[in-house]
Amino acid sequence: MKPFDYQRATDADSAIATVSRDPEARYIGGGTNLVDHMKLGVTQPGKLVDITRLPYDSVESLPDGRVRIGATVRNSDLAAEPVIRQRYPLLAQALLSGASGQLRNLATTGGNLLQRTRCPYFQDVTTPCNKREPGSGCSALEGWNRHHAVLGASERCVATHPSDMAVALAALDADVLVEGPDGQRTVPVTELHRLPGDEPEQDTVLRHGELVTAVELPPLPFAVRSRYRKVRDRASYAFALVSVAAAVEVSDGAITEARIAFGGLAHKPWRATAAERALHGAPATEETFRAAADAELAEAETLRDNEFKIPMTRNTLAAVLRELTQQEGS
Amino acid sequence: MTGMTRAIPPGPERVEGRAKVTGTAPYAFEHPVTDPLYLHPLRATIARGRVTRIDTDAAERVDGVHTVLTHHNAATLNPVGDPELAVLQSDGIDYRGQLIGAVVAETPEIAAHAAGLVDVRYERLPHDSEFRDDAAIVYTPDADASPMLSPDLERGDVDAAFAEAAHTVDATYTTPPEHHNPLEPHAVIATWDEEGLTLHDSNQGSHLVRDLLAALVGIDKERVSVIAPHVGGAFGSKGMPHGHVALTVLAARRTAGRPVKCALSRTQMFELVGYRPPTRQRVRLGADPEGRLTATEHDSLEQTSRFKQYAEQSASASREMYASPNRRVTNRLAALDVPAPTWMRAPGEAPGMYALETAVDELAVRVGIDPIELRVRNEPEVAPVSGLPFSSRNLVACLRQGAERFGWHERDPRPGTRREGDWLVGTGVAAASFPTLFFPGSLATIHHESAGKYRVEIGAVDIGTGSRTALTQLAAEALEVPLENVELRLGSTEQPHASLAGGSTGTASWGSTVVEAARSFRTEHGSEPAEGVETTAGAADNPDIGKYAMHAYGAQFAEVRVHVDTGEVRVPRMLGVFAAGRIVNPRTAHSQFLGGMTMGLSTALHEHSVVDERFGHVVNHDLAGYHIAGNADVGSIEVSWVDEHDPHVNPVGAKGIGEIGIVGTAAAIGNAAYHATGVRVRDLPLTPEKFLY
Numbered sequence A: 001m002k003p004f005d006y007q008r009a010t011d012a013d014s015a016i017a018t019v020s021r022d023p024e025a026r027y028i029g030g031g032t033n034l035v036d037h038m039k040l041g042v043t044q045p046g047k048l049v050d051i052t053r054l055p056y057d058s059v060e061s062l063p064d065g066r067v068r069i070g071a072t073v074r075n076s077d078l079a080a081e082p083v084i085r086q087r088y089p090l091l092a093q094a095l096l097s098g099a100s101g102q103l104r105n106l107a108t109t110g111g112n113l114l115q116r117t118r119c120p121y122f123q124d125v126t127t128p129c130n131k132r133e134p135g136s137g138c139s140a141l142e143g144w145n146r147h148h149a150v151l152g153a154s155e156r157c158v159a160t161h162p163s164d165m166a167v168a169l170a171a172l173d174a175d176v177l178v179e180g181p182d183g184q185r186t187v188p189v190t191e192l193h194r195l196p197g198d199e200p201e202q203d204t205v206l207r208h209g210e211l212v213t214a215v216e217l218p219p220l221p222f223a224v225r226s227r228y229r230k231v232r233d234r235a236s237y238a239f240a241l242v243s244v245a246a247a248v249e250v251s252d253g254a255i256t257e258a259r260i261a262f263g264g265l266a267h268k269p270w271r272a273t274a275a276e277r278a279l280h281g282a283p284a285t286e287e288t289f290r291a292a293a294d295a296e297l298a299e300a301e302t303l304r305d306n307e308f309k310i311p312m313t314r315n316t317l318a319a320v321l322r323e324l325t326q327q328e329g330s
Numbered sequence B: 001m002t003g004m005t006r007a008i009p010p011g012p013e014r015v016e017g018r019a020k021v022t023g024t025a026p027y028a029f030e031h032p033v034t035d036p037l038y039l040h041p042l043r044a045t046i047a048r049g050r051v052t053r054i055d056t057d058a059a060e061r062v063d064g065v066h067t068v069l070t071h072h073n074a075a076t077l078n079p080v081g082d083p084e085l086a087v088l089q090s091d092g093i094d095y096r097g098q099l100i101g102a103v104v105a106e107t108p109e110i111a112a113h114a115a116g117l118v119d120v121r122y123e124r125l126p127h128d129s130e131f132r133d134d135a136a137i138v139y140t141p142d143a144d145a146s147p148m149l150s151p152d153l154e155r156g157d158v159d160a161a162f163a164e165a166a167h168t169v170d171a172t173y174t175t176p177p178e179h180h181n182p183l184e185p186h187a188v189i190a191t192w193d194e195e196g197l198t199l200h201d202s203n204q205g206s207h208l209v210r211d212l213l214a215a216l217v218g219i220d221k222e223r224v225s226v227i228a229p230h231v232g233g234a235f236g237s238k239g240m241p242h243g244h245v246a247l248t249v250l251a252a253r254r255t256a257g258r259p260v261k262c263a264l265s266r267t268q269m270f271e272l273v274g275y276r277p278p279t280r281q282r283v284r285l286g287a288d289p290e291g292r293l294t295a296t297e298h299d300s301l302e303q304t305s306r307f308k309q310y311a312e313q314s315a316s317a318s319r320e321m322y323a324s325p326n327r328r329v330t331n332r333l334a335a336l337d338v339p340a341p342t343w344m345r346a347p348g349e350a351p352g353m354y355a356l357e358t359a360v361d362e363l364a365v366r367v368g369i370d371p372i373e374l375r376v377r378n379e380p381e382v383a384p385v386s387g388l389p390f391s392s393r394n395l396v397a398c399l400r401q402g403a404e405r406f407g408w409h410e411r412d413p414r415p416g417t418r419r420e421g422d423w424l425v426g427t428g429v430a431a432a433s434f435p436t437l438f439f440p441g442s443l444a445t446i447h448h449e450s451a452g453k454y455r456v457e458i459g460a461v462d463i464g465t466g467s468r469t470a471l472t473q474l475a476a477e478a479l480e481v482p483l484e485n486v487e488l489r490l491g492s493t494e495q496p497h498a499s500l501a502g503g504s505t506g507t508a509s510w511g512s513t514v515v516e517a518a519r520s521f522r523t524e525h526g527s528e529p530a531e532g533v534e535t536t537a538g539a540a541d542n543p544d545i546g547k548y549a550m551h552a553y554g555a556q557f558a559e560v561r562v563h564v565d566t567g568e569v570r571v572p573r574m575l576g577v578f579a580a581g582r583i584v585n586p587r588t589a590h591s592q593f594l595g596g597m598t599m600g601l602s603t604a605l606h607e608h609s610v611v612d613e614r615f616g617h618v619v620n621h622d623l624a625g626y627h628i629a630g631n632a633d634v635g636s637i638e639v640s641w642v643d644e645h646d647p648h649v650n651p652v653g654a655k656g657i658g659e660i661g662i663v664g665t666a667a668a669i670g671n672a673a674y675h676a677t678g679v680r681v682r683d684l685p686l687t688p689e690k691f692l693y
């Protein structure tokens, strides 16, 4: 662990200026991911700029029906927020299925989105990893890859993104509000994270110094019937093997709206557009559900230890849709 | 979780309970010492070869670094028969993670930072870390060389009996490497000053640590003291001192009396303090039409390390469990370039009984009879191999009482037929057995302070089991004084010699010692002793050892749910009924059994140290990656025991309860998962993908 400077940011502009200027500087939110990486030697920032005192700690309902979540809102607080529980239950469920109570009390919205992969080779500086050390090789490709990607991976990297919250946000079509030295921009959450391609060291499209200030949720009325289902090795406190975030609307036995995203399958929260297309207008039957899963998984490529993710995803999606459509029917 | 609120049975409360929950009971690293330095170990990043260059200049230049130890400057140590303790004695690397040096600095942060600046170059040699059945690495351990090993057993003609059997099972079971992960990580503070060497060390036997370390560094053992008043769990991983203790002592030799503190991280513990080796066990059972065993064969292959042999004896679980005229039991080792395995809670029995008790369940299915009935039909009259009578054997009582409490008679034996919502539901049973051992050589001092108040001293280490409380009780009982009149001191070499906390022997060995010392005290000083008189005595040899077969028994029951869509496995309900001789303190015993069963559940569902053979290391080497059952995984666990009076085992009549709780649990859960789904998984742990089809 390398000695480092620590600053507590009092305003966003100077925080952005400080980090942008200094390639060795990083923002720190709850620190539950970053500090681990510093201890492990995965990252060695020279300076930390603590953003948790910036005024991004509230959840607001906007006049146009959108909901804005500040970047420093803690995961526990967000999950308890009435507007989230009522209007976007899948998001509350996703948050509560992540990590542990202690971690959620510290973890921030921005930090959760930007947490890095849990690939054990990435976290171990004694093993090669293209994401940590570009060009060194990918130890997971032919190593222990039970938790690794089946969709959108590359020869360079087969890591998965570990966040539960981000999967729910992907299903909800959330936007990420970003501020940088050149001003503000909005990035759809489905476009925030990258696929690994030839540059697995780049997790996201953010540039150094860009600060996430908020996440915005669209109104999406049918999201009141939504579900986040996480399949994991333990009943709590384990990362997803596979997870499904879904919101559907059914009318006369047919699916009229569907938002689906998968976790645990890819380098990013995986918005399942092919599955959504297959569901759209189709009868709410087991066959439809399975066909939707198959449509999305058609391109999947499995590794030595993760073949199970295909049937597990298919079954879990079917189970979630069954539950949501029955709930609606009754 | 209503099941968890079941009444805790009566019995004196843990005497140190208040100190522990208020944080005032000092663990190894917390002992106040003056002006300490902190040690950060350096570990090899190759699995085999040698260090060709180790450049410490940059590290030494860091402000606050006191010393950087390597094999170039470390003192020579005496051989003590344990290669793990021979740290920094050469440039050789036998396994990945091996200690190759240490940075000692004013703060742990400086030490860690400087450790990252040490530049190490290696010459790599090809390594082999893949556990498998391969003549190139497999050998038969020399049973004559150690009393802890049993030679191959061959009775009758197993092959012929198996060929003629009406029903047979022939299956291979595997268990993965598992790491102990006690709550308190391994830690030591070493102070080497004019008075000698003092170690505040988290261990299972302070006298053993003292004797080994004194021999290692070549000083008189009277000049070494080892202190361990509280130890936060060990499970075998602190049974022998590991390399970090020797390393810290080497460091303390160079700090002119300043104490050196070393606390291992979780990740370091996956390399340096032992683990339960993986096993691959083939079990063949042959039975007559009624399910009586005619042939029992159990062959186990277990991993060891090339640089230090450790022989798990999993197959030995089948030596004396059931009657069977024909029997073959063998244990083989596969030697690899890996860290040394060691004892882990119920070594041998835990993996061995998993295999045997799963096979027995498979046999019951083949025969078409109830698995409890099958076990009852195979009860031996005398110990099958030795022919000795049992000192007591109440396995059948455990099974019957358990069946009653668990509601076993309502069970429909057909697998895969009960569904509640999205969950398939099943129940399973397994038997448990653990040998009743006795470690000789302990002594206790009974000291009369005044007015009927006694101080009792014994150097035994309470690793969190409740020994301090049980020994206080036994002393009070033998002295015939109220509990409050006894102050027990333990854990340190300042007190009389005590055997290791292991083999579930604490209450038997130290308890008998305390009882006999109290009796000697009364013989010498009567019931109205003078102030300040004392007696030191040990337990006499037990004439019944060798005349009786001595084991504790148990019956484990589990209800398991497997999710139809995802394969997730849940265990809402477990029951364990044990026959373990005298239960000295029902309250703390209940907690011991509960802990053992919970650890068994964890073994069944979660624990798996995943080895990457290419590197020779455990990949999931932290508690986020290595799963241990959490609260949400544990449903209702009910514990009970049968009254058992066994006059033969030892003066206390206790058989030991530290390990039996973990034995058989994984089999009961696996058997229940089979009953739920019809899928027989023979490889632990029972992760969701194994139930997905």
Ligand SMILES: Cc1cc2nc3c(=O)[nH]c(=O)nc-3n(C[C@H](O)[C@H](O)[C@H](O)COP(=O)(O)OP(=O)(O)OC[C@H]3O[C@@H](n4cnc5c(N)ncnc54)[C@H](O)[C@@H]3O)c2cc1C
Pocket: A026, A027, A028, A029, A030, A031, A032, A033, A034, A035, A051, A071, A097, A098, A099, A100, A103, A106, A107, A108, A109, A110, A111, A112, A113, A114, A115, A116, A162, A163, A164, A165, A210, A211, A212, A213, A237, A238, A239, A240, B624
């Ligand atoms: C044992 C364990 C188990 C876990 N289990 C789960 C789980 O099951 N599911 C799950 O989803 N997560 C899990 N987590 C991860 C946890 O959710 C993340 O660690 C947490 O959400 C990160 O948030 P933080 O605020 O602490 O981020 P930090 O550690 O502070 O930051 C993470 C990264 O984001 C950057 N950053 C932070 N805020 C901003 C911002 N506003 N703008 C730009 N950059 C920013 C930091 O520079 C850093 O690179 C687990 C973590 C642990 C340690």
Ligand code: SF4
Pocket: A117, A119, A120, A121, A122, A128, A129, A130, A131, A132, A137, A138, A139, A140, A141, A148, A156, A157, A158, A159, A200
């Ligand atoms: S999967 Fe990605 S993160 Fe993991 S070792 Fe390969 S390159 Fe590194």
